[in-house]
Structures are given as structure tokens and as C-alpha cells.
Amino acid sequence: MGSTSDWNVMSGATTILDEFGVEYEKRVLSAHRTPREVEEWASGARERGLCTIIAGAGGAAHLAGVIAAYTTLPVIGVPVKSRSLEGLDSLLSMVQMPPGIPVATVGIDGAKNAALLAVEFMAITDPEMKNRLDAFREKQARNVLESQI
Numbered sequence: 001m002g003s004t005s006d007w008n009v010m011s012g013a014t015t016i017l018d019e020f021g022v023e024y025e026k027r028v029l030s031a032h033r034t035p036r037e038v039e040e041w042a043s044g045a046r047e048r049g050l051c052t053i054i055a056g057a058g059g060a061a062h063l064a065g066v067i068a069a070y071t072t073l074p075v076i077g078v079p080v081k082s083r084s085l086e087g088l089d090s091l092l093s094m095v096q097m098p099p100g101i102p103v104a105t106v107g108i109d110g111a112k113n114a115a116l117l118a119v120e121f122m123a124i125t126d127p128e129m130k131n132r133l134d135a136f137r138e139k140q141a142r143n144v145l146e147s148q149i
């Protein structure tokens, strides 16, 4: 994530990854404030064994796009709600990538869905992850059907 101020949102991703038993790296790196470190971290991501990168940032949210420029791993961007423009700036900064460098952008503050999407990528080849996803969906549906108003 681009700042510690994004943690309140981005912790939603780690909650999901913990629930699914997925190991991850968790870093604060800024496309604008620490560009060299972003390059170094993203360039070595595949060699360190990562399979998907989730990048959350707000405002002029360039982190996901810059990371995507330095790796061919799939990058999922989370536009974090900003103080001035409610996250519309974050969303538009992130979603309109030029052809050739994709970022899969989820909704504003959509860190949980970013993590679920990453798990779905893993489940393409990992039957255990597929089972966990099925169980997650079943539990979610049960909660809806059993909800009281």
C-alpha cells in the first residue's frame, strides 16, 4: 500500500488471505515518495515466489500501475477512498491503464475482493484453494438466507 493511512482499508485483504491460509508480503511503498524502492520490490517479486500483487493507494494513485510496469505478475489495484474526492480520483488514476500494462482494478476500498480474486487465481491450479473458496461461498450464502430483518 502507498501509505500507512491505507491500512484501515488494506487490512481487509490480509483478513481474507489469513482466512484462506495464503502467505503474503505486506509493505508500505509509495510510487511518488519511494519510487526506487517500488522498482526494486516489484522487479524481484516473481523471483521471491509471489504469484499476484495487490496494490492499494489513494488520490493520485499510481502505485498499482508503476508496479505493473516492473513485473509481469498479475496486479490487482485497490483504489482507496481519498479525503478530497471520495476515491473517484483514486479509481480513475488506477483503472485507465494504457494497453500493454494491465491492472485489474476492483471497486473503491475493495481490498477484500482483491484478496478473493487473488485466491481465485490460485484456485485455478490448487484444488485445496478451490475447496476453500467453495466453502466460503456456501457460508456466505447461508448467512444471507438465514439473515433476519
Ligand code: RP5
Residues within 6 Å of the ligand: 001, 002, 003, 004, 005, 006, 030, 056, 057, 058, 059, 060, 080
Ligand atoms: C497515497 O496518498 C497513499 O496511498 C494514500 O492513500 C494517500 C495519502 O497518503 P498520506 O498522506 O496519508 O500518507 O500515496
